[in-house]
Amino acid sequence: MTNALEIKDLRKSFGPVEIIRGVNLDLRKGERHALIGPNGAGKSTLFHLISGRITPTSGQILFDGKNIAGHPPAEIVRAGLSRSFQITNIFPQMTVTENLRCAVLWKLGHRYTLLRPTSSLKDVAAECERLLTELGLTHRAHDTADSLTYPEQRALELGLAVASGANTLLLDEPMAGMSHSETDAALQLIMKVTEGKTLLMVEHDMGVIFEMADRISVLVYGEIIATGTPEEIRANPAVQEAYLGASEEDAA
Amino acid sequence: MSVNAAETPQQTSTPQKSGLISGLPWVAIAVALALLPMIFTSNSMISTLNYLGTMAIFALSYNVLLGQTGLLSLGHGTFFGLGGFIATHAVLHMADAGWNFPLPLVPLIGAAGALVLGFFGGWLASGRGGMPFAMITLGLAELVYAAAALFPSIYGSEEGISMDRMDLGASFGMDYGPTLDIYVIVAVWFLICAALLYFFSKTPLGLLANSVRDNAERVEFIGFSSKRVRMLAYAIAAAIAGVAGSLAALNFEIMTVNELGAATSTLVLLMTYIGGTKHFFGPVLGAIVIGLMKIWLSDISSAWMMYFGLLFIFVVMVQPAGLAGILMSGVTLMRSGTFKMQAPLLALIGLTGLATLVGIIVLTELAYRAGLDAGLGPQMTVLWLPLNATSVLSWGFGFVLVAGGVLTMRPLLDRLDTLRHSLGKGEMA
Known part of the structure; x- marks a missing residue:
């Protein structure tokens, strides 16, 4: 089994406080891997480290066998690893189409060109058309992103991550703040647009996690305390003690 | 242009x-x-x-x-x-x-x-x-x-x-x-x-x-x-x-x-x-x-x-949105088809705005004449109006224009808001 991503003894300190304390995590090619853990466990920090938003203090992040720890975000995306954000992070004053155009430019090789108008690039138009259909945003194509409803903005957020053409996706709470019916629709959308891709996803909704994840890793106080199939995780006494009990109380 | x-x-x-x-x-x-x-x-x-x-x-x-x-x-x-x-x-x-x-x-x-x-x-x-x-x-x-x-x-x-x-x-x-x-x-x-x-x-x-x-x-x-x-x-x-x-x-x-x-x-x-x-x-x-x-x-x-x-x-x-923004909203208004209904109110608002503007100009010119350009004497003509920088009447005139313009503009703007709101509702119905 080859791994898309291997994290080896990753550490991150902010001043004297160590937030990520020796994380080891493997992501197999093509699997849907959920990352769970109580608030403040360091899930978002771990995502920031992998995606290059912040630099690790020590340790390795091997993506396709190459160490990407400390590389700038743009380089990591170009290598094929992209992410979405917990707090919607789109281009608010631009239209949905323009948002997606930006995100597909690099993979289609257009880069920083100023020789041709964007509207004349047929491959960009076709790819955006495809993405709009897939995301269910065709009817909002010419509306500005800040005029979208919250679920639509989340779909666009996901779309920006997918549009970059990466084969490995980190999704940070893609369903945060949604109602039950919205969550179901969002989950179906995620399953559809990430088909055949490797997925690492932070999520709090246990129902969602046990439904979609091939494997689950549990992060508590900056360490992975368990990794396994949903059944293994559910049966793991350490996990029950450290996390699941607490989260049910949270949810109540 | x-x-x-x-x-x-x-x-x-x-x-x-x-x-x-x-x-x-x-x-x-x-x-x-x-x-x-x-x-x-x-x-x-x-x-x-x-x-x-x-x-x-x-x-x-x-x-x-x-x-x-x-x-x-x-x-x-x-x-x-x-x-x-x-x-x-x-x-x-x-x-x-x-x-x-x-x-x-x-x-x-x-x-x-x-x-x-x-x-x-x-x-x-x-x-x-x-x-x-x-x-x-x-x-x-x-x-x-x-x-x-x-x-x-x-x-x-x-x-x-x-x-x-x-x-x-x-x-x-x-x-x-x-x-x-x-x-x-x-x-x-x-x-x-x-x-x-x-x-x-x-x-x-x-x-x-x-x-x-x-x-x-x-x-x-x-x-x-x-x-x-x-x-x-x-x-x-x-x-x-x-x-x-x-x-x-x-x-x-x-x-x-x-x-x-x-x-x-x-x-x-x-x-x-x-x-x-x-x-x-x-x-x-x-x-x-x-x-x-x-x-x-x-x-x-x-x-x-x-x-x-x-x-x-x-x-x-x-x-x-700048002057271009004003122009563009004017164009949008013309195209909206409700311009005729809004026109009387807009004209009134324009008048109060004009009064305020004239008042500001009068006060500014008076102030410059009283201060920096005092050597030119108090008598002056601003926008064809004979004014005197030492006369209470001239200053009062300016103040009345500004205050009157601003005070009457406020309720008018509120009414325009209400009108536009009801027009918007009408469109949806």
Whole structure:
């Protein structure tokens, strides 16, 4: 089994406080891997480290066998690893189409060109058309992103991550703040647009996690305390003690 | 030209128009540019047009940074000035060498020089946007300005560097003595620069500039470098500012260090912002209005700087979309079909606004006459009104106009709001 991503003894300190304390995590090619853990466990920090938003203090992040720890975000995306954000992070004053155009430019090789108008690039138009259909945003194509409803903005957020053409996706709470019916629709959308891709996803909704994840890793106080199939995780006494009990109380 | 601003599509693209329709505003602008010197025939009028065209190019270049990339540069005047100096020295040297280089192409040299310097400045300034960018551009501009004093052979001393634009000889059937010849150069360069910048806003790099403006961090996570986008935008803006500076040099035949100082940088910021950064031709509108205020108002009133400041405050507080925004909302109103219903209220609001404006002008002029210009005596005429700076009646008149205008405008605005609300509901039903 080859791994898309291997994290080896990753550490991150902010001043004297160590937030990520020796994380080891493997992501197999093509699997849907959920990352769970109580608030403040360091899930978002771990995502920031992998995606290059912040630099690790020590340790390795091997993506396709190459160490990407400390590389700038743009380089990591170009290598094929992209992410979405917990707090919607789109281009608010631009239209949905323009948002997606930006995100597909690099993979289609257009880069920083100023020789041709964007509207004349047929491959960009076709790819955006495809993405709009897939995301269910065709009817909002010419509306500005800040005029979208919250679920639509989340779909666009996901779309920006997918549009970059990466084969490995980190999704940070893609369903945060949604109602039950919205969550179901969002989950179906995620399953559809990430088909055949490797997925690492932070999520709090246990129902969602046990439904979609091939494997689950549990992060508590900056360490992975368990990794396994949903059944293994559910049966793991350490996990029950450290996390699941607490989260049910949270949810109540 | 102000009419054309309304016809041009907004930067945040509306659905694609066919090539023919989107070309129409450009033809209209070209026709207007050709007609202008036939309407305004006097030498001083044409000289004014030259100045306005130059400033319009300058403001358009600044909007690449402010409106399109979301960058507040406090040192854009540097590239205007450097472009002008490069053009001036190019003319002087080529004239010395006896070359017959066509004068209309001199702005190319200024642009090339500004482009190179823009890349260098952009490389230094573009690491981050926002406050750090503003501060670095301010620092670089001050640095260049201070350095100018060290090289009097390049920048001249206080009287600047002058040249004779006729020294390069005739070309394209013009000898460049008459101001009208310079108008032709300015008008053609205006069309070229506006078209280039409009094209730029439609390219992938223009799109990326917008994305950096909206959310620079996210740009990094879709594979691009915000720094690179900022640097390219900065260099492009610098090159076009270099064209504007070169044209100013050809028009005035003299460049002084003031042209690359803080006053120039501030002026272009005000023109662009007041004109409106969200519409492509907004900066042109701002350049025309502010340029005319600078030329005409400074003749009529010693308080012209005051009006300038008041206009800026008005735009910042009341109409952040600028003069172009006002025009565009006017167009939207005309098209909405409810204009007739709103017209009486709008006319009343306009009247109260006019009263307030007259009141402000009366008070401002009285204040200047009582203070700075007291030597001219208290008797004065403002807007055909006989006033006296020492008379309580005159001051009271001004206060009543302002207070009355503002107080009656408030309930009227509320009623307009209510009316629009009910009209909006009617549309939905």
